[in-house]
Amino acid sequence: MAVVKPEMKSYIWLQTADGSIQQVEEEVAMFCPMICREVLQTGMGSSKNYAISLPQRVNPAILGLILDYCRFHQVPGRSNKERKTFDEKFIRLDTKKLCELTSAADSLQLRPLVDLTSRALARMIEGKTPEEIRETFHLPDDLTEEEKLEPLRNMTDDPRIRLLNRLYARKRKELKEREKLKNVEVEEEQHVDERSVDDLLSFINGADEGKLETYLTSYIYCAELLYFLHEPDCPTSSCLNGDTGNVPSPSKPSELQDSAYVKFSPKLDFDDGDIDDELDPAMKEEIDREVEDFARRLNSVWPERMQEILSLGQERRPVSLSVNGNGSLKRYTGLDGR
Amino acid sequence: MSTLAPHFRTVMVNSLPLEVLEHIFSDITSDKDRNALSLVCKSWYEAERCCRKSVFIGNCYAVSPSILIRRFPDLRSVTIKGKPHFADFDLVPEGWGAYFYPWAVSMAKSYPWLEEIRLKRMVVCDESLELISKSFKNFKVLVLQSCEGFTTDGLAAIAANCRNLRELDLGESEVEDLSGHWLSHFPDSCTSLVSLNIACLASEVSFSALERLVARSPHLRTLRLNRAVSIEKLPKLLRHASQLVEFGTGSYSADIQADVSEVFVNVSQAFSGCNQLKGLSGFWEAVPAYFPTIYPVHSKLTSLNLSYATIQIPELGKLISDCHNLQRLWVLDYIEDSGLEEIANSCKELQELRVFPSDPFAPGPNVSLTEQGLVAVSVGCPKLQSVLYFCRQMTNAALVTIARNRPNMIRFRLCILEPRTPDYLTLEPFDAGFGAIVQHCKELRRLSLSGLLTDRMFEYIGVHAKKLEMLSLAFAGDSDLGLHHVLSGCESLRKLEIRDCPFGDEALLANAAKLETMRSLWMSNCSVSFETCKLLAQKLPGLNVEVIDERGHPDTRPESCPVEKLYIYRTVSGRRFDTPGFVWIIDEDAALTPYSNGNCSLASA
Numbered sequence: 039m040a041v042v043k044p045e046m047k048s049y050i051w052l053q054t055a056d057g058s059i060q061q062v063e064e065e066v067a068m069f070c071p072m073i074c075r076e077v078l079q080t081g082m083g084s085s086k087n088y089a090i091s092l093p094q095r096v097n098p099a100i101l102g103l104i105l106d107y108c109r110f111h112q113v114p115g116r117s118n119k120e121r122k123t124f125d126e127k128f129i130r131l132d133t134k135k136l137c138e139l140t141s142a143a144d145s146l147q148l149r150p151l152v153d154l155t156s157r158a159l160a161r162m163i164e165g166k167t168p169e170e171i172r173e174t175f176h177l178p179d180d181l182t183e184e185e186k187l188e189p190l191r192n193m194t195d196d197p198r199i200r201l202l203n204r205l206y207a208r209k210r211k212e213l214k215e216r217e218k219l220k221n222v223e224v225e226e227e228q229h230v231d232e233r234s235v236d237d238l239l240s241f242i243n244g245a246d247e248g249k250l251e252t253y254l255t256s257y258i259y260c261a262e263l264l265y266f267l268h269e270p271d272c273p274t275s276s277c278l279n280g281d282t283g284n285v286p287s288p289s290k291p292s293e294l295q296d297s298a299y300v301k302f303s304p305k306l307d308f309d310d311g312d313i314d315d316e317l318d319p320a321m322k323e324e325i326d327r328e329v330e331d332f333a334r335r336l337n338s339v340w341p342e343r344m345q346e347i348l349s350l351g352q353e354r355r356p357v358s359l360s361v362n363g364n365g366s367l368k369r370y371t372g373l374d375g376r
Numbered sequence: 377m378s379t380l381a382p383h384f385r386t387v388m389v390n391s392l393p394l395e396v397l398e399h400i401f402s403d404i405t406s407d408k409d410r411n412a413l414s415l416v417c418k419s420w421y422e423a424e425r426c427c428r429k430s431v432f433i434g435n436c437y438a439v440s441p442s443i444l445i446r447r448f449p450d451l452r453s454v455t456i457k458g459k460p461h462f463a464d465f466d467l468v469p470e471g472w473g474a475y476f477y478p479w480a481v482s483m484a485k486s487y488p489w490l491e492e493i494r495l496k497r498m499v500v501c502d503e504s505l506e507l508i509s510k511s512f513k514n515f516k517v518l519v520l521q522s523c524e525g526f527t528t529d530g531l532a533a534i535a536a537n538c539r540n541l542r543e544l545d546l547g548e549s550e551v552e553d554l555s556g557h558w559l560s561h562f563p564d565s566c567t568s569l570v571s572l573n574i575a576c577l578a579s580e581v582s583f584s585a586l587e588r589l590v591a592r593s594p595h596l597r598t599l600r601l602n603r604a605v606s607i608e609k610l611p612k613l614l615r616h617a618s619q620l621v622e623f624g625t626g627s628y629s630a631d632i633q634a635d636v637s638e639v640f641v642n643v644s645q646a647f648s649g650c651n652q653l654k655g656l657s658g659f660w661e662a663v664p665a666y667f668p669t670i671y672p673v674h675s676k677l678t679s680l681n682l683s684y685a686t687i688q689i690p691e692l693g694k695l696i697s698d699c700h701n702l703q704r705l706w707v708l709d710y711i712e713d714s715g716l717e718e719i720a721n722s723c724k725e726l727q728e729l730r731v732f733p734s735d736p737f738a739p740g741p742n743v744s745l746t747e748q749g750l751v752a753v754s755v756g757c758p759k760l761q762s763v764l765y766f767c768r769q770m771t772n773a774a775l776v777t778i779a780r781n782r783p784n785m786i787r788f789r790l791c792i793l794e795p796r797t798p799d800y801l802t803l804e805p806f807d808a809g810f811g812a813i814v815q816h817c818k819e820l821r822r823l824s825l826s827g828l829l830t831d832r833m834f835e836y837i838g839v840h841a842k843k844l845e846m847l848s849l850a851f852a853g854d855s856d857l858g859l860h861h862v863l864s865g866c867e868s869l870r871k872l873e874i875r876d877c878p879f880g881d882e883a884l885l886a887n888a889a890k891l892e893t894m895r896s897l898w899m900s901n902c903s904v905s906f907e908t909c910k911l912l913a914q915k916l917p918g919l920n921v922e923v924i925d926e927r928g929h930p931d932t933r934p935e936s937c938p939v940e941k942l943y944i945y946r947t948v949s950g951r952r953f954d955t956p957g958f959v960w961i962i963d964e965d966a967a968l969t970p971y972s973n974g975n976c977s978l979a980s981a
Contacts, residue, residue: 137392144396152399160403168415177417186415 441482458498505530521547600624625658648672716749720756775809789824838865
């Protein structure tokens with residue numbers, strides 16, 4: 039700091055998180071919007087006792103750098119070329135320092151410096167492989183192999199979930215087909231998966247073979263499983279209106295598996311309270327409504343299905359019981375016309 | 377300064393606040409870099425996905441709309457490709473799939489701020505277009521490249537409702553032309569157009585509406601007209617659009633009534649007013665009399681597409697060779713060897729050359745275009761890196777010359793029209809020639825082969841073509857060994873499309889794992905059995921194995937019988953549910969099913 043008579047120069051007092059206090063020329067400090075605001079709004083910074091507390095991300099070394107930046111740029115007469123040259127030299131820092139600088143500048147709301155350092159960091163990232171980026175920035179390799187492939191892949195690996203997806207998709211299709219019958223047909227005919235719903239159900243049931251009530255209850259439980267399969271932040275209505283993509287998958291696969299297993303039992307009522315409590319209440323309400331609606335719609339075609347099941351009861355073969363993907367899916371060629 | 381308090385720690389990038397991380401990422405836009413970012417660590421994955429603005433989906437069935445939306449909550453630009461490339465050659469039966477509607481529905485609900493949609497080889501219905509026009513308030517760019525399924529009614533909706541539309545590009549789509557008046561649906565307040573490409577439309581659009589639209593679009597840079605706009609009308613349009621950079625004419629032929637010299641003068645004058653013009657296309661049925669109208673702009677041209685100029689123009693080569701700045705040339709084989717030689721002497725900036733056949737079904741050569749033309753350009757144009765060349769004869773010597781002169785070649789597609797044609801001088805297969813290509817051109821990313829080829833060729837490819845990403849084969853090879861060389865050797869291979877080659881089960885099964893590292897594999901009329909398809913599906917749950925067979929259910933034939941067509945692609949969204957009757961998607965559990973009572977084990981629609 040230059041030695042000048044106090045009354046000729048104003049200083050702002052700043053305190054960093056480690057407790058140390060320093061005084062900085064006013065015009066330099068005021069270049070930082072955050073400091074500027076503090077001074078103007080609270081009147082702080084005029085003396086050592088009333089030093090402005092800087093955000094935690096600003097340590098003394100970094101503050102020094104920031105002030106160097108401010109000291110240079112706050113001078114009005116400089117040409118663009120001069121500023122550019124200064125900037126180019128200024129950001130020649132190691133990765134760690136650049137990160138600290140970006141973080142600190144952001145907390146002081148010093149936008150031009152944030153932009154400058156961000157861009158420098160971006161250049162250091164571009165063209166690198168994930169491994170190289172991790173090395174440069176000392177980042178942990180904490181994504182699992184599966185997650186690296188596609189973090190959501192896990193969700194569709196479970197054969198039960200996949201089957202449910204199919205069931206769901208087919209139901210959606212049927213509903214859509216019925217709607218379409220009222221309107222002019224869409225140009226692209228989306229063909230329905232003709233596989234009998236019963237096939238899917240029989241697989242789902244696993245150990246329970248062929249009991250009628252089981253089919254009925256597991257159909258309803260499928261609706262309940264929609265509940266499980268909703269994510270709080272994913273809009274659900276799109277799925278019911280013709281989206282042929284998969285049902286959004288749950289965020290906790292293991293929990294789902296357990297609870298899905300538990301719920302597959304011939305009980306007609308299920309306790310809403312047991313189901314995922316972490317859903318936001320508004321979301322829960324919406325999902326409740328949808329599940330209800332869906333169940334209602336399912337149930338409306340159920341009597342028909344019952345007839346079909348009854349008439350085919352004789353032809354049915356016992357299905358394979360394993361639930362890890364080696365079971366068979368059969369088609370009843372008479373039923374669905376293909 | 378006092379010592380640092382013990383609780384203080386240095387800030388590392390993974391403890392940067394999310395907004396700062398996002399700010400850093402906002403500077404990084406290439407898909408490759410964004411993908412790398414997302415694989416670094418959990419916190420970066422999160423930060424990256426939240427601020428990702430643009431996504432490219434190379435295969436619409438590799439991922440589902442819901443997965444996309446869940447992972448990327450704030451997209452502004454989506455690019456999706458649908459049918460495999462061989463659909464361009466009518467190898468994918470109608471109704472196969474690639475419907476855009478489910479995407480439209482999902483995105484309409486979740487991306488209210490979506491600005492850009494670019495589609496290639498997808499089926500797009502009018503409903504989708506209407507949905508787009510009404511759901512995205514800030515919609516700016518619609519590109520439909522080689523799409524189908526929509527009519528001009530859908531276009532009318534886009535025109536009417538997209539207030540800030542900048543780009544409407546219909547590529548080479550098949551549009552059902554119900555009325556030329558759709559263009560009039562652009563409101564008078566619409567002045568934002570930057571690019572309009574309606575070249576694929578068959579019938580006439582309302583010219584007055586077009587003229588008014590062009591007149592009130594000061595930012596228009598690209599305008600591609602359709603064939604129905606005759607040459608006499610061009611001056612009217614160009615007068616309003618002198619700022620154009622890319623222009624596609626309509627029909628360039630003489631109307632019987634027209635005064636040829638008057639038209640000539642008017643059009644030339646109109647062109648001379650266009651100082652920024654760099655690219656020209658269109659020229660349907662261009663007649664020699666009118667061709668020199670491009671003289672006022674030809675020396676500045678960097679791109680020239682004459683692939684619709686179906687009338688032979690004398691001295692065409694000489695005319696084009698005056699375009700010294702030409703970087704991209706698409707032309708019919710009327711250019712002949714002599715024309716290409718002239719171009720080789722003068723157009724030193726040429727990077728991309730495509731020569732299309734004027735009459736592919738003629739029994740013999742109808743023009744004098746041989747391997748000489750390609751050799752001339754390869755030797756004479758130092759920047760040549762992308763070639764698509766249709767011809768009737770070729771020699772190994774020519775290919776070797778090309779390879780030696782152009783090690784910078786990136787895309788090389790050679791189509792010798794008659795399958796299994798050998799070197800016409802030595803009668804040998806083209807192993808040595810294409811071998812030289814892959815050996816010398818180390819940056820080669822795309823290769824299409826033709827002519828007589830043995831397994832030895834594929835050995836060369838496997839050994840040398842390390843950066844090859846896309847390979848197209850037809851009527852080539854002797855045995856499975858050929859395919860094995862490709863699958864085991866080409867490390868960067870992403871897309872492989874094969875037709876009528878004797879490749880079968882062994883190579884695929886031996887290299888099954890490779891298929892999960894690729895985007896897709898297409899094989900039609902080869903020797904892959906149904907049994908192998910089932911085995912692949914069982915071994916590789918991350919793939920969809922699609923059997924496309926219009927002869928009926930694969931179960932009605934022995935398992936060892938080859939399937940008609942096979943399309944295998946990796947996916948994270950499981951099997952699709954919109955398959956038509958001739959497509960069977962094999963579940964991984966199907967492979968182990970014992971058969972009885974004639975019940976099949978396939979999931980099919």
